[in-house]
Every structure is written in structure tokens, then in C-alpha cells.
Amino acid sequence: MDKLILRFVLWCSRILIRQGVDFERLKIIAETKILMDRRRVYMNWKPKQQKENSNRLTLTLATYSIFGFLIGTMIFTLDSLVLYMIFVHAYILFMMAMTMITDFSSVLLDTTDNQVILPRPVNSKTLFVARLVHILVYLLQFTIALALFPLLFIFIKFGILTGIASIATIVLTVAFAVFITYLLYALILRFSNEQKVNDIVGYFQIFMTVFFAVGFQLVPRLINLDQLSANFQLHWYSYFLPPVWMALTLDALHQFNFDPIHIIMMGCAVIIPAVTFWLMIKYLAPSFARKLAALNNNAPVKKDQPLISQSAKSISQKISGILCRSKTESGSFEMVWKITGRDKSFKMQFYPSLAYILVFIFIFVFKNGKDVQTLWSNLPSTRMFLFFIYMPMFSIAGSMAFITTNDNFQASFIYQSTPVAMPGYLISGALKAILVKFFILIYLVMFAFAAYIWGIAIIDDFIFGFFNNILLFLLITNLSDHYLPFSRQPNAKQQSGKFVKALLQMIIIGALVGLHYLVIQQYWLTACLIPLSIAGCYLLLKKIQQLNWLKISF
Amino acid sequence: MNIIQITSLKKQYNGNYVLKGIDLNIDAGQIVGYIGPNGAGKSTTIKILTGIIGDFEGDALVMGLDVRQNPVEIKQKIGYIPEQAALYDVLTPLEYLRFVGKLYQMEDAVIEKKSMDLLRLFDLSDKATTRMNGYSKGMKQKVLLISGLIHNPEIIFLDEPLSGLDANAVILVKEILAQLKQSGKTIFYSSHIMDVVEKISDRIIIIDKGEVIADGSFETLQNNAHAGSLENIFTSLTGGASQHQNTAGQFIDILNS
Incomplete structure (x- = not known):
């Protein structure tokens, strides 16, 4: 599809520009850049298999259009044209800005052009137009993917005229999204250096990944909810939101209603994106390019950092002093603690899985969202809080797979070149770090929520569940292959024979949760089982610590 | 006393022998330059001596200890600095060194x-x-050098330690190696940078295709090969200078065509 769009954009540019542009070179530059787009790794797509020719862009676009389809189907549950249009335009504005920020940043902030293209015989106008063509092709691809289904539904339900007007408002929305992106980048660059920009972009990427993970679970369910048919009220602040301008413009055209409010909104819809776009091209983009050029030439500003005093200990150092016996273990504990807080690919994999905890609790407890009110009032008499107790462990246990891999996996030579007699301590240190850093916190949140619904009396179940969770976690790690932290290449081949192990794990988890379910009523029994669970944890931890080199997989 | 003893050392990967029987005895307190073309088996030798690879044929003793039997004791007393700047670069140098130091069982305050x-x-x-992810290759290499020396090892294995370092750092590292030797340490040094090897090594070992093809002080090699610099000796032994000339000539011809 990108080739078709490129041909279209090139054809337009040929008509619009007559002088000073070398179209042969323009074409080859734009083609190369689009080819690189296709090869780029897209934010949330950690390729499952490393296939050279896999077209990740197509995959991303397909995801976007499916999402667009889900949003688009709202048209059949919403009666109000205004409300639907607000949804669609807000969705496009949000997705476009997010995509530009998270994904296109690598293109916008890329300064390799200066080294690759500038030394070649290409005149500056050609290069400028080539960049423009590239950005246009990129935007068009995503706009089409996002808006295809919503537009289709608009044409079907509201007729051709509104449909055509929607195309115009969507284009204006995209223009506004581009402006927002540029504004954000300019702001970030104004106040910080390149490293910061990459960090901030990283956080947006994590946010997007979580958004997708949750969105795909929740949006289809929300569509079924009846509450959404509620009437739309215009508050004073609505007038500042671009999707509202667009929606009211379309409303005016659809109903031929041109009262003052609609006229003002139409004005906003057309004039503000146009003006901001003009401002961007005139002022923002050139200053942006200047800043970017400066980024590459100047070394980042040197800060005078005070030499760290002996007493300044980080949290991980304090905790590892309490929890870890051997030096090897505490070294691993601190390293895993720190790297999990900084490594982007870990966060991108792990945080969405945390979001899934909430999604699945929502799904299990509230089923399909039918009759939430009665379900909610009946909750205290059920034993649903078991979901709150045991759900977190699925994500936590899954994180073990993420902490064994790292882009810098070669650095794991250090385990072999240093005198590590008992590699089991490296693993147990990592386990403790995960448990303390992530599990305890999440578990406390779960407890707070459950205590709000069921009352403080369930505390004994949560204490029992706490140790059971750790027991399960240690059991699962004991049963899995043992890898040292951050020692494997990402996307390494999975071992076969996993099914039996997975089945065994499921049976053990089921048995333990079932046992807990049975003893809920007997407080004394729960109390008796707690020491048993603790003893189990202790034994399993010892077993992991005693692992020798022969038991470690690479 | 021989601090490193290798007897008919062989190593195969899937039936391909990358080391085809190496015999070496190395005295304590020397700087040994270990050179050879890519794929000659340099890194493999070093990985066996440092106890990283435990699966090989023949015998290897380091400080009298068998690398197969006592890898942990050996690792405590040696330092290893690998070729790529391989370290966990989301950590800061202090955090990384703290981590490595703990693996050497050092005290926190000392580290x-x-x-x-x-x-x-x-x-x-x-x-x-x-954090080191913004570091240049040379800066990472410096941290890696420190991480391999921080526990004051008796033998230091270096695999291409100067890559990415600037001219001043190269001079500094050369001086550090010389002074380490003064204090009685043994240095096993693998590199492509011939003139550095030529200047600092007491003994130069050239291997090619898994076998030792030359061994001795620089002067000895010079006398045997009747060639000037180490670079000339190296090409005459491993590839033949005429072949390189030939390839370069063809390269120019194609450019001109």
C-alpha cells in the first residue's frame, strides 16, 4: 500500500512543484526512507521470530485498523452523531499524536541524514521535498489505517455528504496531531538533552503498549455496555477540545443547522489547525532543525556531580543488605533491581502484563459487564477476593522470562569470568528482587482494594495467600529452565517440551488455590497452614540457591 | 615456575577443530602477546584458560590448578577483559563495578x-x-578494564583491550600493563594492533588455524623470518604479503573499469 501512496504523493508533488527539484533523486530518497520505515521495529512489536523480510509496518497498520473497526462499530450503539464523531476524532487525534511521538520520533530526531545525504550531490530543495514526501506518505498510511472503518460506517449511516466532510475534518485532525507532536518535541528539546528525549519517548512507548494491551480487552466489552447511550452534554471546557469542533462542524453540515455555536465551532475546526500548521512550518520546524543540529555537535552539558559519599545507599542496597546472605546473591539482587527499573525492553514487556492483572480481574469478577450494579452489591458475600490474591502471580511469574533476556546479553560473560561457585544465588537474588520490587507492592494494592469491598476480616486469607503466592512463584521457577539474569538474547528460541511443564504448573496452581478456597471458612485451619506455606518457601528457595553450574541453561 | 601450562590443547565445535593441539608454557611476570588472524583460535584459548569454556581436550593448568577441576579458585585470581565492550550499560560505572566486585566477594566499602x-x-x-548507555566505546572499554582488574588479579587476560580508546588512553593502558608486569603480574595479551604488541611483549606467540606457528621474543621472530616489523613477520607467516598486494591491485582495477 505504501508504494501506491508514494506514487500518489510523488504525482502530486510533480504537479505542484516545477523548478529546482530533481525528481529521480527525490524518488530514490523517499523510496529508501519508506523501505527503512518498513524495517524499523515498531514500538510494541517485539518480533516473535526473527524474520528478515517480515513487514512489521503492515502488522502495525493492521492492528490500527482493527482498533479503528472496534471504535467504528460504536456507531451502531450510539444514536448521537455528535457523540460518535467526538469519539472517532478524539481517537484519531490521540492515536496519531501517540504514533508520531513513539514511533516517528526516530525519524524526526534522526540526524544521520546529515552524514549520509548531505555529502552527496543532492540539492537542498530536493532533500526538503523528499523529507516532506516521506512524512506525508507515513501520515497517509496511518490515517487510512485508523480511519478506514469509521469512515466506511459514516458513509453508510450518515450519507455521502457527511462522509466527504468527515474526510476533511479527519485530515484537519491529523494536521493538528502533527502540530502537537512538534510542539511536544520542541518543548522537550528546549529543556533537556537528547538522552532525556529518548527517555521521555520511552515512557510514551510504554504507555502506548499498556494502552493497547488494555484497550484490546476493554473496548469490545465497553461497546456492549448500555450506559454509553447517555446524552451528550456540552460543558464550557468542551469548546477547547479539537474533536468537539470537528464533531459540531459535521453536525452542522448534517442537519443544516447553522446557529452561532455551530458557526463558531466550524471556524475553530478549520482555522485553528490551518493556523497552527502554518505556524509549525514557518517557525517551529526550522527552530527544531536548528536545535537538532546543535544536539549533534555539542556534547551534553557537563554537570558537576558531587562525589557520592560513602553513606549514600540506594534502596536496593539497603534491602539487599537485609534479605541477602551471600555477596553473589546481593550483587544479583541489586543489579536486577536497577536494570528492571531502567531497561526499556523489560518495561515494555512487563508493564502491559501488570495491566492485564486488572483486566482479568475485571473480566472474571464482572463477567461481561452486564448488571454491574447487582454484582457489585453481591460481591461481599462471594469468595471472589481469591482472584485478587492469586491473579498478580501470573504476571509476576511471567516476568521471569523477561529478566533472563537483555539486548546486552553478551555482558553475561561476567558470570563466567568471575569466581561464582554457586550460580543458584544469582537466580535467587533475581527472584528476591522481583518479589520485593514488584510483587509486594502490587499485593498491597490488591489487599487495599479487597479490604475496601470485603472488609479487614479477610486479612488472614491475604497473609496465607501471600506465602502461597511466593510458594507458587518458587515452584514455577524450580520447574522451569534456569537461566541467569539478562544472559539470553531476546527472542531466543523457546525450548520444546514446555507443554507438560505448563500443564504441571497449572495443576499445582489449581490445587493450591482450591485448597485455599476450601479452608476460607476455617480461620484456625488457615492459621495452621501459614507456617506450612512458609516452610515450603524456605525449602524451595534453598533448592534454588543450591543449583550448580550443570543445572544452568544457556 | 610456569604459571600457565597448556598441553596438547584441542577444541572442537561440531567436529570442526578450532584449536588443533597447542602446547605452551608461560613464565610468571611476563607480558605475552598472543596474535593471529580472525578465527585463528585466540579468543577460544583465552576462554579456556579463564575457565569460561570447560569442554575441551588436552590439559590446561593455571597457577598449578586444573581449569577443569578448580575454575572458581582460578577465576578469583585472574582478571579477564573481553573484546567487545560487553557490559550492562543501563547501570552506572559505580553500580556495575559494585556488581562485579560482589561477584569477586569483595567488601562493599573496598569496592x-x-x-x-x-x-x-x-x-x-x-x-x-x-548511566553508561550514553558512553562512547572507549569509555565503556575503560570501565571494562577496571572491572577486570579491580580484585588485583595475578594473571590478566586481555582480548583486544585497546579498541575504541583514544591515543592518550592507549599510552596510559600500555604504561599500566608495563607497571603491572613490574609488580610481578603475568599478562596474556591478544590484539590486532601489531606495533603495540611489538613494543610491550616479552614474548610473542603467533597462531593460525588453531596451531602455534611462531613463538619467541620479538628479536627471535625477526631473525627467523628475516623481516622488519611485527606486521611484516605476521603477514609473511599467515597470509603472504604478495597476496594482499594482489587483492589491492584487483580492487583498484575494478574501481578504474
């Missing part, structure tokens, strides 16, 4: 003091608490 002092000597003290 912290030594790391800070050594980083200062490498002009990295102002960046000691900055």
Missing part, C-alpha cells in the same frame, strides 16, 4: 573506594554516576 579512585584515574569520575 566503592577502589572504583571511585580508578575511575578518577581514567578521567571518568565526573561520570561515575551517569
Whole structure:
């Protein structure tokens, strides 16, 4: 599809520009850049298999259009044209800005052009137009993917005229999204250096990944909810939101209603994106390019950092002093603690899985969202809080797979070149770090929520569940292959024979949760089982610590 | 006393022998330059001697200890600095050195003091608490050098340690190696940079295709090969200078066509 769009954009540019542009070179530059787009790794797509020719862009676009389809189907549950249009335009504005920020940043902030293209015989106008063509092709691809289904539904339900007007408002929305992106980048660059920009972009990427993970679970369910048919009220602040301008413009055209409010909104819809776009091209983009050029030439500003005093200990150092016996273990504990807080690919994999905890609790407890009110009032008499107790462990246990891999996996030579007699301590240190850093916190949140619904009396179940969770976690790690932290290449081949192990794990988890379910009523029994669970944890931890080199997989 | 003893050392990967029987005895307190073309088996030898690869044929003793039997004891007393700047670069140098120091079972306070002092000597003290993912290759290499020396090892294995370092750092590292030798340490040094090897090594071992093809001091090699610099000796032994000339000539011809 990108080739078709490129041909279209090139054809337009040929008509619009007559002088000073070398179209042969323009074409080859734009083609190369689009080819690189296709090869780029897209934010949330950690390729499952490393296939050279896999077209990740197509995959991303397909995801976007499916999402667009889900949003688009709202048209059949919403009666109000205004409300639907607000949804669609807000969705496009949000997705476009997010995509530009998270994904296109690598293109916008890329300064390799200066080294690759500038030394070649290409005149500056050609290069400028080539960049423009590239950005246009990129935007068009995503706009089409996002808006295809919503537009289709608009044409079907509201007729051709509104449909055509929607195309115009969507284009204006995209223009506004581009402006927002540029504004954000300019702001970030104004106040910080390149490293910061990459960090901030990283956080947006994590946010997007979580958004997708949750969105795909929740949006289809929300569509079924009846509450959404509620009437739309215009508050004073609505007038500042671009999707509202667009929606009211379309409303005016659809109903031929041109009262003052609609006229003002139409004005906003057309004039503000146009003006901001003009401002961007005139002022923002050139200053942006200047800043970017400066980024590459100047070394980042040197800060005078005070030499760290002996007493300044980080949290991980304090905790590892309490929890870890051997030096090897505490070294691993601190390293895993720190790297999990900084490594982007870990966060991108792990945080969405945390979001899934909430999604699945929502799904299990509230089923399909039918009759939430009665379900909610009946909750205290059920034993649903078991979901709150045991759900977190699925994500936590899954994180073990993420902490064994790292882009810098070669650095794991250090385990072999240093005198590590008992590699089991490296693993147990990592386990403790995960448990303390992530599990305890999440578990406390779960407890707070459950205590709000069921009352403080369930505390004994949560204490029992706490140790059971750790027991399960240690059991699962004991049963899995043992890898040292951050020692494997990402996307390494999975071992076969996993099914039996997975089945065994499921049976053990089921048995333990079932046992807990049975003893809920007997407080004394729960109390008796707690020491048993603790003893189990202790034994399993010892077993992991005693692992020798022969038991470690690479 | 021979601090390193290798007897008919062989190593195969899937039936391909990368080391085809190497015999070496190395005296304590020497700088040994270990050179050879890519794929000659340099890194493999070093990985066997440092106890990283335990699966090989023949015998290897380091400080009288068998590398198969006592890898942990050996690792405590040796330092290893690998070829790529392979380290966990989301950590700061201090955090990384702390981690490595703990693996060497060092005391926290000692690690912290030594790391800070050594980083200062490498002009990295102002960046000691900055994460290394913004570092240049040379800066990472400096941290890697410190991480291999921080526990004051008896033998130091270096695999291409100068890559990415600037001219001043190269001179500094050369001087550090020379002074380490003065204090009685043994240095096993693998590199492509011939003139450095030529200048600092007491003994030069050239291997090719898994076999030792030359061994001796620079002067000995010079006399045997009747060639000037180590580079000339190396090409005459491993590839033949005429072949390189030939290839270069063809290269120019194609450019001209």
C-alpha cells in the first residue's frame, strides 16, 4: 500500500512543484526512507521470530485498523452523531499524536541524514521535498489505517455528504496531531538533552503498549455496555477540545443547522489547525532543525556531580543488605533491581502484563459487564477476593522470562569470568528482587482494594495467600529452565517440551488455590497452614540457591 | 615456575577443530602477546584458560590448578577483559563495578573506594554516576578494564583491550600493563594492533588455524623470518604479503573499469 501512496504523493508533488527539484533523486530518497520505515521495529512489536523480510509496518497498520473497526462499530450503539464523531476524532487525534511521538520520533530526531545525504550531490530543495514526501506518505498510511472503518460506517449511516466532510475534518485532525507532536518535541528539546528525549519517548512507548494491551480487552466489552447511550452534554471546557469542533462542524453540515455555536465551532475546526500548521512550518520546524543540529555537535552539558559519599545507599542496597546472605546473591539482587527499573525492553514487556492483572480481574469478577450494579452489591458475600490474591502471580511469574533476556546479553560473560561457585544465588537474588520490587507492592494494592469491598476480616486469607503466592512463584521457577539474569538474547528460541511443564504448573496452581478456597471458612485451619506455606518457601528457595553450574541453561 | 601450562590443547565445535593441539608454557611476570588472524583460535584459548569454556581436550593448568577441576579458585585470581565492550550499560560505572566486585566477594566499602579512585584515574569520575548507555566505546572499554582488574588479579587476560580508546588512553593502558608486569603480574595479551604488541611483549606467540606457528621474543621472530616489523613477520607467516598486494591491485582495477 505504501508504494501506491508514494506514487500518489510523488504525482502530486510533480504537479505542484516545477523548478529546482530533481525528481529521480527525490524518488530514490523517499523510496529508501519508506523501505527503512518498513524495517524499523515498531514500538510494541517485539518480533516473535526473527524474520528478515517480515513487514512489521503492515502488522502495525493492521492492528490500527482493527482498533479503528472496534471504535467504528460504536456507531451502531450510539444514536448521537455528535457523540460518535467526538469519539472517532478524539481517537484519531490521540492515536496519531501517540504514533508520531513513539514511533516517528526516530525519524524526526534522526540526524544521520546529515552524514549520509548531505555529502552527496543532492540539492537542498530536493532533500526538503523528499523529507516532506516521506512524512506525508507515513501520515497517509496511518490515517487510512485508523480511519478506514469509521469512515466506511459514516458513509453508510450518515450519507455521502457527511462522509466527504468527515474526510476533511479527519485530515484537519491529523494536521493538528502533527502540530502537537512538534510542539511536544520542541518543548522537550528546549529543556533537556537528547538522552532525556529518548527517555521521555520511552515512557510514551510504554504507555502506548499498556494502552493497547488494555484497550484490546476493554473496548469490545465497553461497546456492549448500555450506559454509553447517555446524552451528550456540552460543558464550557468542551469548546477547547479539537474533536468537539470537528464533531459540531459535521453536525452542522448534517442537519443544516447553522446557529452561532455551530458557526463558531466550524471556524475553530478549520482555522485553528490551518493556523497552527502554518505556524509549525514557518517557525517551529526550522527552530527544531536548528536545535537538532546543535544536539549533534555539542556534547551534553557537563554537570558537576558531587562525589557520592560513602553513606549514600540506594534502596536496593539497603534491602539487599537485609534479605541477602551471600555477596553473589546481593550483587544479583541489586543489579536486577536497577536494570528492571531502567531497561526499556523489560518495561515494555512487563508493564502491559501488570495491566492485564486488572483486566482479568475485571473480566472474571464482572463477567461481561452486564448488571454491574447487582454484582457489585453481591460481591461481599462471594469468595471472589481469591482472584485478587492469586491473579498478580501470573504476571509476576511471567516476568521471569523477561529478566533472563537483555539486548546486552553478551555482558553475561561476567558470570563466567568471575569466581561464582554457586550460580543458584544469582537466580535467587533475581527472584528476591522481583518479589520485593514488584510483587509486594502490587499485593498491597490488591489487599487495599479487597479490604475496601470485603472488609479487614479477610486479612488472614491475604497473609496465607501471600506465602502461597511466593510458594507458587518458587515452584514455577524450580520447574522451569534456569537461566541467569539478562544472559539470553531476546527472542531466543523457546525450548520444546514446555507443554507438560505448563500443564504441571497449572495443576499445582489449581490445587493450591482450591485448597485455599476450601479452608476460607476455617480461620484456625488457615492459621495452621501459614507456617506450612512458609516452610515450603524456605525449602524451595534453598533448592534454588543450591543449583550448580550443570543445572544452568544457556 | 610456569604459571600457565597448556598441553596438547584441542577444541572442537561440531567436529570442526578450532584449536588443533597447542602446547605452551608461560613464565610468571611476563607480558605475552598472543596474535593471529580472525578465527585463528585466540579468543577460544583465552576462554579456556579463564575457565569460561570447560569442554575441551588436552590439559590446561593455571597457577598449578586444573581449569577443569578448580575454575572458581582460578577465576578469583585472574582478571579477564573481553573484546567487545560487553557490559550492562543501563547501570552506572559505580553500580556495575559494585556488581562485579560482589561477584569477586569483595567488601562493599573496598569496592566503592577502589572504583571511585580508578575511575578518577581514567578521567571518568565526573561520570561515575551517569548511566553508561550514553558512553562512547572507549569509555565503556575503560570501565571494562577496571572491572577486570579491580580484585588485583595475578594473571590478566586481555582480548583486544585497546579498541575504541583514544591515543592518550592507549599510552596510559600500555604504561599500566608495563607497571603491572613490574609488580610481578603475568599478562596474556591478544590484539590486532601489531606495533603495540611489538613494543610491550616479552614474548610473542603467533597462531593460525588453531596451531602455534611462531613463538619467541620479538628479536627471535625477526631473525627467523628475516623481516622488519611485527606486521611484516605476521603477514609473511599467515597470509603472504604478495597476496594482499594482489587483492589491492584487483580492487583498484575494478574501481578504474
